[in-house]
Amino acid sequence: MDVEIYRQEAEKYKPERGRIKILFIAESPPPFKKGEKPRYFYFKENKGPDLLFSSIIKAVYDIDYRKSPEFKAEFLDRLRDDGYFLIDACEYPLGKKDDRNEHIKKNLPDLLNRMRELRDDSMKIVLIKNSVFEILNEPLRKSGFNVLNKGSIGFPRYYNDRQTVSQIRDLIKDVTRPL
Numbered sequence: 001m002d003v004e005i006y007r008q009e010a011e012k013y014k015p016e017r018g019r020i021k022i023l024f025i026a027e028s029p030p031p032f033k034k035g036e037k038p039r040y041f042y043f044k045e046n047k048g049p050d051l052l053f054s055s056i057i058k059a060v061y062d063i064d065y066r067k068s069p070e071f072k073a074e075f076l077d078r079l080r081d082d083g084y085f086l087i088d089a090c091e092y093p094l095g096k097k098d099d100r101n102e103h104i105k106k107n108l109p110d111l112l113n114r115m116r117e118l119r120d121d122s123m124k125i126v127l128i129k130n131s132v133f134e135i136l137n138e139p140l141r142k143s144g145f146n147v148l149n150k151g152s153i154g155f156p157r158y159y160n161d162r163q164t165v166s167q168i169r170d171l172i173k174d175v176t177r178p179l
Contacts, residue, residue, distance in 0.1 A: 003091040003092050004043070005038065005040075006029055006040055006088075006091055006092075007091070007157075009042035009043055009088075010025060010041075010042045010085075010087065011026060011170070013042055013066060013076045013077070013080040013085070013141065014080065014085055014118075015065045015080050015081075015083050015084075015085055015116070017099075017120065018120040019083050019120075020083055020084075020085050020118055020120065020121065021082070021083035021084065021122065021124065022083065022084050022085075022113070022123075022124055022125075022126060022172055022175060023085050023086075023087065023118060023124070023125045023126070024056065024084070024085070024086040024125075024126050024128055025086070025087055025088070025089060025125060025126070025128065025132060025136065026041070026052060026086060026087075026088050026103075026113075026128045026155075027088060027089055027094065027104065027128075027129045027131065027132050027139050027155070028083050028088070028089065028090040028091070028092060028094045028100075029041070029091075029092065029093045029094060030095055031093040031094060031095050031104075032093060034163045037140065038093070040141055041053055041059065041073070041086050042076065042086075044072045044076070045072075047085065049159070049160065050072075051155070051156040051157075051159060051161070052086075052128070052155065053065065053072070053075075054084075054159045055156040055158075055159075055161055055164045055165050055168070056079075056084075056086070056168065058165045058170075059077055059164075059165045059166075059168035060079070060082075060084060060168075060172065061075075061078070061171040062162075065159075072154075085118070085157065087111075087114060087118075089103075089104045089107055089111055089132055089135075089136060090103050090104060090107045091107075091110075099133055100133060100137070101131055104131060104132065104134055104135045104136065108136070108139060111136070112139075112140075112143055113142065115140075115145065117141075121151055122156045123145075124146050124147075124148050124172075124175050125128070125140060125145055125146060125149075126148050126149060126153070126168060126171050126172065127140075127147060127149050127152070127153065128153050128155060128164075128168075129152070129153070129154065129155045130152040130153075130154055130155075131151075131154035133149055133151070133153065133157075134152065134175055137149065144158060148172070148175070149171060150172040152168045153168060153171075
């Protein structure tokens, strides 16, 4: 699968090197059916739910995101300007029948390379989704990355999932507090 469409969109919203305060790592772009338009955290127009995006906006800014391309573009700019960035453990969508854990493990060397390109000493990492935490927590810590999670954060089950929002907010509050 050509992952360039995902890379190009993410690149538009990547903070300058050395300005990433919080790096969110999720599993993969959402799967889509043949003939459907792909969805992604950084695509302004997504058909279907935008659960992860709305939960991060709620956790970071305490704003209920209402699905709209105009608002999403504004929030993507704001996240970038404030030093937040999201990448996926796997840059390509995983289908329902895929062994997600195996894909995450197999893509670990690529993920580490991508993270080294983004890295600076102050960057903190938040792992989102149970499998992402279980597989990546230890290897990232051993590689010298500052993972904030002490436990896993589940993927949001609905818009502004209170538990997910609360867990993210608790992890980032000391990092994002104004001086």
